[in-house]
Amino acid sequence: MKSNGLPVIAQKELRDHFKSKKFLLIFGIFLIITIIGMVSGVAEYNKNLQQYNDRQSVADDDEYNMGGFGWGGKPSIMTIYLGVSGLIITLGAILGIAMGFDLISKEKETKSLKILLSHPIYRDEVINGKALGGLMALAIALGITFIVTFAILLISGIVPEGDELSKILVYGGAAFLMILSYFALSLFMSTVANDSGKALVYTLVIFVALMSLPMLVNGR
C-alpha cells in the first residue's frame, strides 16, 4: 500500500516556516542587512568605477599610457556580492540553524511525533518531508533575496554582463548550498538529540568550530 506522507509533510513544513515568527524575523533581518550591504557595495562600486573611468580618460590623453597596467582593471560587479558575503554566510547559517534545530525534537517534546507515526507513513518520510519543506523554504527565501539584490543593481543602473550573471548565479548557488548544509546539520542534531536545547547547542558548537577554521588555517 502506498504512502503519501512525503508531499503532505513537506507542504505542511513549508507553510509552517512561512507562518513562523522565528523564520520571518531572521529572514527579515537577513534581507534588510543584505539590502544595506548591497546599497553600500553599489556606492563603493560606482566610486571605483568613476575612479577607473577617470584613470581611463587620463590614460587616453597620455601617449605613454601603460594600457591600464598598474592602475587596476575595471571593477567587477562581483565585488558588490563579495562585500556582503560575510553577512550572507553568518546570517544565512543562523537562518538555516534556526529553521532546523527543533524540527524533530519539538515533535518529541509536544508528543505529536507518536501520533504522526501512527498514521500510514514511513519514519523516513517524516525526516525527508521536513528536509524537503525546509529546502523549499530556504530556496524561496534566498530566491527572494537574490531577486531583491538584482533589482538593486538594476535600479542603480548596473546591468551585469553574461559572465557576471553566471558568476552571480554560481555565487547564489554556493550560498544556498552552504545555508542548506547548516539546515541539514541542525535537522540531524534535532533527530539525534533528546531535546531542542541540546540540538541547538550541538549545532552551534559545530557552527563556531567551522567558522573558526579559516582563521586557524590563516593564522599558521
Added chain:
Amino acid sequence: MITFDHLSKEYNGVYAVNDLNLEIPGGEIFGLLGPNGAGKSTTILMLTGLIEPTAGRCLIDGVEVAKNPIEVKHRIGYMPEDVGFYTNLSASENLDFFARLYGLDTSARKSRIDELLSLVNLDGVEKLVGGYSKGMRQRLGIAKALLNDPAVIILDEPTANLDPQGVADYRRIIKQMAADGKTVLVSSHILSEVSLVCTSIGGVLSQGGKLVAQGTWKDLTRVLEGEQVKILVETRSSMPEFSHPDLVSAEYSNEHHEAVITARSDIRDDIADALRKADVMIRQLTLDRSTLEQAVLSYYNTGDEQQ
C-alpha cells in the same frame, strides 16, 4: 479483529510483554488492565506498528502489523495517553493534516472533520490547539482516532483528562462504534470506567507482561477473587454461628445481628434454611459481588506480597 499470537517484547533481558495470546473479535470493547510497567503501552505500541515485537506477531483483520505497517495503519485509529497536536494549528487544521495522510480528497476531508468535531463538541472552536485544555485535547484525540473511520480503535487512558460530560460523550461514542461492528481496545487505570464501558471482555496484564485473566468483567472479578463470593446477612435477633462445607470464613458483628460470610459458592439458600430453622427473622441476605476495582487491587496486592 485483533489477534496477538505469542507476542513478546524484551528489553535488555527483561520481558515487557511475555507470550501474549489473545483474540478480540469485532464489535467488542476490550479493556486492557494492569499496573504501571505491566506492558500495556508496549502492547499498544506493537499493535500500532510503532515498535517491533521481539517474538510473535500481532494482526489486525488478519494483516500482520510488523510486515504491513502502512496497510494496518489505514485500518486503525489510535489515541495515545498523552495525546499531542500541532499547537500552531486549529483543531480542524490538525485534523485536515492527518486526513491528508490517508489520501482523502478535499470535500471528503471537510465533511468528515465537521462531523467529528461536532461529535466531540469542538465544533465552532476556532482557537489554536496551543490554547486548549487537556480535556479539549483529549476530545480532539478521540476525533483524530476516528478520522479514517477505522475498523479497530485503540485508546490509551481515554478518559484521564475528561470532565463528566466528556466522559459521558466518550462512552456514547465508544458504545456506538462497537455497535457498528468496530473493535475497540481501551487501556485504562480507571477500573470503574473499564467495568462500565467494557461490557464484553477484560484482560489483566501482570508485572512481567503475562496475561493473567481474561473474560467478561464479571468473570474477571470471580477469577481474580479466587471463585469466592461474599454474602451479607442481617437479622432481627442474634443469629447462630453457621457451618457449611463451602464456608470459607464468617465475620459476625453487632452482637451477631450482622455477618459477612465468605464462601466458595452462593450458599444463600442454605443460610436462609438454617436461619429459618433457628427461628431467626432475616432482614437482609444479599450477594456482595466485589467491584472489578476491588478485585484487581486485591490481585495486585497479593502479587506484591508474593514478590
